[in-house]
Amino acid sequence: MLDMIPNIKSSLSGGRNPMLDYAVWPGWRLLMQDAGLATSPVLRRAQLPADLFARLNVRLSSADFFKLWEAIEAEAKSIDANLPAPLRIAQVMSSDWFDPELFAALCSSNIGCAIDRIAKYVRLIAPMVIKIQRTTSHATVTIDFLDHTTPPPSVFLAFKLVFFVQLARLATRSKIQPLSVSLPYSPNLEADLLTYQSYFGVAVTNSPVTTLVFAAVDVDRPFLTENHKMWLFFEPSLRQRLTDLDRTAGMAERVRSTLLESLPAGEVSMQVVSRKLGVSTRTLQRKLQDEGTTFQQTLDTLRDSLAHHYLRNTTMSSAEISFLLGFEESNSFTRAFHGWTGKTPQAVRSEICSDENRQGTDSC
Incomplete structure (x- = not known):
């Protein structure tokens, strides 16, 4: 099981700094199939190797990773113009879909704990900075990036917001609704605003920083999927890989x-x-x-x-x-x-x- 977690070795990065690359794990192939997205046309659109999802320990540059997400969105829209890729993927997210980020989060006690864990280990899979700031009434989650030379496409930002909300709903088995959702607008995103609003239950507003706000009661709502023993087994490998990443980074x-x-x-x-x-x-x-x-x-x-x-x-x-x-x-x-x-x-x-x-x- 732990072998499926992306490590810091690069298959496609050609010696680039691993801190600025994005991990792609073989489970993407299963995810694409569950979401009804054929891998071949997606990879052709992105101009990436046809066997990408069959490789182990693949890491892509920001530019290639974002091209992959844009290709996923284009393929999703070719199937159903009214269903953006992040929401298509959300429909098939489940506890038996082994994504390292999802698995680590599902073991948590609540969404607040899950985001804390993701924030700590996110650098293993992406050059991102995730923060959660709490007050007595709400918690604000923000997403930023270590590399600002290649701005992320709106589809990827939307996916991260959908991921957190779907995670909370999946693990609590309740229709958790965020208090607010915001991210940088793009022409492609604006066409789907009403669809995203229907999913989140609130309007998606334009802001320079990708932000999600949960009510405090939802942040602390217990996860029915909590598994502390599995997390104790799982975390040492993550911790070691984070140490290895810091050691190899300049x-x-x-x-x-x-x-x-x-x-x-x-x-x-x-x-x-x-x-x-x-x-x-x-x-x-x-x-x-x-x-x-x-x-x-x-x-x-x-x-x-x-x-x-x-x-x-x-x-x-x-x-x-x-x-x-x-x-x-x-x-x-x-x-x-x-x-x-x-x-x-x-x-x-x-x-x-x-x-x-x-x-x-x-x-x-």
Whole structure:
């Protein structure tokens, strides 16, 4: 059973950093069949090897993985234009469908515990950051990515939201309804908004960050599938593979991953990052130097990438972007951005809007 969990070895990644790749496990073939999706046309659409789902330990780049999801969506729509792929897959999700993420979650005591576990081990299967923030009345789940160079398609974001809701319903055997659902809109998604609204029970709104909010009572609702003994058997392998992943990943990528989680809280100092990584600042500096970079360069590169992502995909103000990037004030962000690009954030946003107008894809 544990052999079916994706490990960090790459079949297709060609030596890329495994922290930025996505795992594809052989069980996808069963999933596709259950969902009524033929694998051959999907893989042809995605321009991927015809035996991809028969291989072990496959990892794809962001670009190839997202092409795969777009191909799955296209194939699903060719069968039924009114049923998006995430909802088609949700119809066949069951406790005997062995997906590592689903299995680990089903062993949990409730959806809150399940999301905590997924958040801890998600890097084994995807370069994602999943967070859950709780209050007395609700819990907010957010999904972000370590790599912002290739934006994920809306079908993949929608699938992750559907996955969490379907997981909660499957494990509790109750019609749990989220309080709110939001993700970045795309033209393809907008055509399916009413269908997704019918599934979730609430409207799907447009936001720069993929977000799902559950009522506190639903977060703590007991899972009927809880299996603590199985989890105790299952977790050591996951824990070891996470350790192996960190060991093989470069220090710059580990710093980048830590900063991505820490930026909105303003925790951007080398001391804070060193403590979270469990190394001294001297060791951190030395390892970054060995990789041809510095802490400040890594921080600036991440901030620059995220800033362009927010400017291109959201209508957030410079002040709002400044906060998300961990700057104390908006002017500091503007000065830093000008240092990276030679332009102001407003100028770059105007250029992006002009380009999109010329291409007929205006989202400004």
